[in-house]
Amino acid sequence: MTSLQIKSALLFSLMLSAAALSYAAHAAPAAAPAASAEPASGTMVMTARETPEAACARGEAAACTVAALRVLPSVDKARSEQKAVGEARAPRSPGRREIGHGALAERALVPVLPSLEEFPYTIRCVSEVLSSNGSTSQASICGSTLALMDAGVPIKAPVAGISCGLITEGDRWMTMLDIQGVEDFHGDMDFKVGGTRKGITAIQMDIKIDGLTYDIIAEAFEKCRRGRLYILDEIIKPVIAEPRRELSRWAPKMFSMMIPTDKIKDVIGKGGKVIQDICATCNCKIDVQEDGHVFVSAVDQEDAKRAIFTIRTIVEDPEIGAIYKGKVTRLMNFGAFVEIAPGKEGLVHISKLDTKRVERVEDVVAVGDAIVVKVTDIDQQGRINLSRRDAILALEAKKAQQEQG
Numbered sequence: 401m402t403s404l405q406i407k408s409a410l411l412f413s414l415m416l417s418a419a420a421l422s423y424a425a426h427a428a429p430a431a432a433p434a435a436s437a438e439p440a441s442g443t444m445v446m447t448a449r450e451t452p453e454a455a456c457a458r459g460e461a462a463a464c465t466v467a468a469l470r471v472l473p474s475v476d477k478a479r480s481e482q483k484a485v486g487e488a489r490a491p492r493s494p495g496r497r498e499i500g501h502g503a504l505a506e507r508a509l510v511p512v513l514p515s516l517e518e519f520p521y522t523i524r525c526v527s528e529v530l531s532s533n534g535s536t537s538q539a540s541i542c543g544s545t546l547a548l549m550d551a552g553v554p555i556k557a558p559v560a561g562i563s564c565g566l567i568t569e570g571d572r573w574m575t576m577l578d579i580q581g582v583e584d585f586h587g588d589m590d591f592k593v594g595g596t597r598k599g600i601t602a603i604q605m606d607i608k609i610d611g612l613t614y615d616i617i618a619e620a621f622e623k624c625r626r627g628r629l630y631i632l633d634e635i636i637k638p639v640i641a642e643p644r645r646e647l648s649r650w651a652p653k654m655f656s657m658m659i660p661t662d663k664i665k666d667v668i669g670k671g672g673k674v675i676q677d678i679c680a681t682c683n684c685k686i687d688v689q690e691d692g693h694v695f696v697s698a699v700d701q702e703d704a705k706r707a708i709f710t711i712r713t714i715v716e717d718p719e720i721g722a723i724y725k726g727k728v729t730r731l732m733n734f735g736a737f738v739e740i741a742p743g744k745e746g747l748v749h750i751s752k753l754d755t756k757r758v759e760r761v762e763d764v765v766a767v768g769d770a771i772v773v774k775v776t777d778i779d780q781q782g783r784i785n786l787s788r789r790d791a792i793l794a795l796e797a798k799k800a801q802q803e804q805g
Contacts, residue, residue: 501537505561508541508594508602509548512556519554520656520695533581535563541594541602542631549640552647559601560631561594564620568609575620577627589616593624597632653704654697661692663715666743674714674742682707713741718775718784723791728769731761738773738786746784748773753788764788 494502505527513523525547527540538561545559565579566589576583584590588609594602647653659667667688668675675686684698684707694711698704713724718740726738726746735749748771753764765771765788774791778784 501540504537504592504594504602504604505540505544508559508561509544509555511601512559512596514554514556517656520654521553523548523553534578535561535590535592537561538563538578538592538594542636545636546640549643552644552651554643557596557598558632558636559594559596560628560636561592561602562624562627562631564591564593564624564627565589566591566607566612566616566620573616575616575623577623589620591620591624593621593628595628597629652697652699653701654695655704655708656696657694657708657711659688659692659694659711659715661690664688664690664692666714667694667711669742677742678707678710682710686711710741714743718744718746718778720775720778723772723774723794725770726773726786728765728767728771731765731767733761736761736765738771740773740775740784740786744784746773746775746786748786748788752776752786752790755789755792 509525513519525544527536527543529536529540541559541561545555548555549558563578565576565583565587567574567576567583567586568588575589579587579590588607589612590606592602592604593600666674669677675688678684679686682698682703683700684696684703686707687695689695696704696707696711698707718724724740726740728736729739729745730737733750735747736753737745738748739745750758750761753761758764771788772791772795773786773788774794776785776787776790
């Protein structure tokens with residue numbers, strides 16, 4: 401067996417993982433399992449299950465792995481990554497072997513995970529083994545890489561894993577890649593290496609002999625390196641070369657931002673009124689941390705962006721020239737007061753209410769109306785001057801420019 405002979409068991413397991421994940425990532429919510437121990441709110445479940453008979457009927461593989469990924473919104477600073485590798489058997493809790501394999505797969509993938517600021521989600525990756533006659537832990541690393549990238553998790557680089565075995569007889573010895581069950585049972589070494597193109601992220605070795613020579617170790621490392629690169633370049637890359645740029649449309653969209661700590665009270669409001677109004681208006685969930693971290697989650701990305709824009713409007717001074725959508729709060733003979741953000745109100749003078757002459761303010765707007773306004777000036781006392789006329793003209797000009805372009 402040459403160093404680049406990757407057995408059909410691992411090849412098929414990876415292709416099966418990719419096919420299952422590609423289907424599940426774009427399935428409608430109705431396709432997700434109805435009964436789940438996970439929180440029903442804000443949960444994206446990407447999973448695929450087949451019976452061992454159905455899976456193995458699709459090829460002559462001795463091992464097939466299906467990886468499942470759940471991405472849950474998280475506001476905790478701690479990241480959670482749990483993996484378990486369980487071979488086909490009656491349902492029960494993970495044993496020592498499964499926990500050990502999960503720890504190895506986790507160690508291989510954690511170095512490439514994005515930071516909390518880049519990706520504010522809790523990641524739970526599960527690899528379920530339907531049939532095994534190869535390295536389940538290394539197949540789980542490869543399947544988990546496919547799952548993470550297919551789910552849109554911005555990992556730094558793809559990770560692959562490969563195992564190397566050893567047979568000795570006197571002074572003679574031979575190493576082999578991706579050892580099967582019989583080779584593991586009769587062999588003298590099970591050497592597992594996971595990593596990226598640039599280096600190793602996890603390593604584990606089990607030996608049944610007293611020691612290894614330098615030549616054996618060097619050859620095992622080289623074979624694992626070549627095998628790992630083969631999996632990355634010839635198997636994973638053709639399926640999905642990089643993480644998807646966006647999460648599944650069914651996944652909750654989560655964004656984070658920082659605000660000054662002295663502005664937290666303004667965002668929350670008296671008795672939580674401001675933050676509750678934002679959540680209700682934008683159909684989202686907002687969590688504010690004591691250090692100023694704000695996490696906004698919503699099913700619709702546009703809802704989350706509107707909530708973020710509203711929060712920025714509260715904590716930042718209005719920008720001259722910016723256009724806002726505000727709510728008319730009061731009518732006066734000389735104009736209308738418009739709230740562009742909770743606690744921030746400006747005046748639209750009667751001369752700037754419309755593109756034509758206005759005799760009475762009541763002829764154009766009423767209390768409670770939502771109108772677009774443009775900030776034209778902020779005086780030394782912090783009073784905001786607004787113009788509905790300028791906002792309408794600016795939006796019309798932008799629309800005409802887009803139609804011409």
